[in-house]
Amino acid sequence: MEDASRTYPADRCPAMTVDDILDLDSRTVPAEVRDDSWRDLGTDAVDAERYTSAAFFEAEKKHMWPNVWQMAAREDEMLQPGDYVVYNNVGRSYLIMRQQDGSVKAFHNVCLHRGRKLRTESGSADDLTCPFHGFAWATTGAIKHIPCEWDFTHLKERDMSLPELRVERWQGFIYVTESTTQVSLRDYIGSEVYDRFSRWRLDECYTALWIGKVINANWKAVSEAFMEAWHSIVTHPQILAYTGDANTRYSMWGDHANLALTPFGLPSPHLAADNLSEDDIIAAFSRTSGRSASLKGRKLGQGETARKVMAQTNRANYLDALGYDSADISDSEMLDAFTYNIFPNLSPWGGFVPNIVYRWRPWPDQNATLMEVRLLARKASDAAMPEAAEMRFLTPEQPWASVAEWGGLGEVFDQDMENLPYVQEGLIASANNRVELGRYQEGRIRQFHQTMDKYLSGQLP
């Protein structure tokens, strides 16, 4: 929606800004939703080798992964004392364990006898007995039993407690780090983003759906495909009628957090010439989105807009029906994509709709990624926390669209994944070793690489 009577900044899409859209909404948005923390991080090209070289992968493994905060589990995966989650990444294995008092500890998942992994799957246990010779630890990590103890009298002098990692909990996410010098999780994420999620209460949400699939591309290339919205024009044409792809506002805070705020319920600026009506927008949304069942066939009345009706429908479905008060919640927080990224590999959506959470890990090397997508649903206000759904692993042949529960979202993921193996092949084939980034719309990717360099050079943590 370009307004000919108005001048737009030369470095932004000439269309309504997010603030213009929020001005028309039915409720006042909280000040933090207006926060436009953009930084110009320059225009340097990124080396293609960062995605393809074994040496770069080893540098990440040595300098970055052990030193960052990693989301290792959700609370709802391990509700009861003795429940544990096994989190494996780049050759490390961590055991995240619920304690009797409800707190959480994290251990290196390695037997201190001869090194067998203590557990290979998540589960529940009264103690951690190693399946090889039977050394056993309490769930607190204290040594409990040494078989043939007469042969190990020398271990009485040694610390045989399971080595622990630092643990912090935020919005239902359980984070761990091996680093002893890394800042607190709040300082790492930054107070702006860390505190803002308190409003959206992701700790009231549980994993309703959890799908994983291995993608034949570098983990950074896969995650970067979810850091900008502007590929929609070519990759996801079916969502353009209700997606403000080029209206998206990009923000960054500190080294580890950023956001793409993509407004929904209005047509892409690329479709300006089509003059879509508000009814057309609703019709397209109910055809292709996973959150639209109750909008099928809905015609708008006098003065209604697609955006307001879609937000109101979500208010009714995702808050009122569950016993929460939605009266003051803004249209934007009921509808738009608040796609945050927390360095290095977690992308939790903000707002009040069922929140999507992406996590990416090398699987097992620089040429393949385990991509996980969760849908966090809000529990009923008077209900106990439900247990997380188990992860369903899709085979290479199974499309994302084979997951019936998420409606049109599956098609969107399949479209993304069609590009990615060819991105990897292209990066390997690159003759000039350069990846070029847009200054504005791809600024989050630039921030990501600049932060990565700080870890690789020892500037962080």
Ligand code: FES
């Ligand atoms: S390796 Fe664990 S008890 Fe021997």
Ligand SMILES: [Fe+2]
């Ligand atoms: Fe996409």
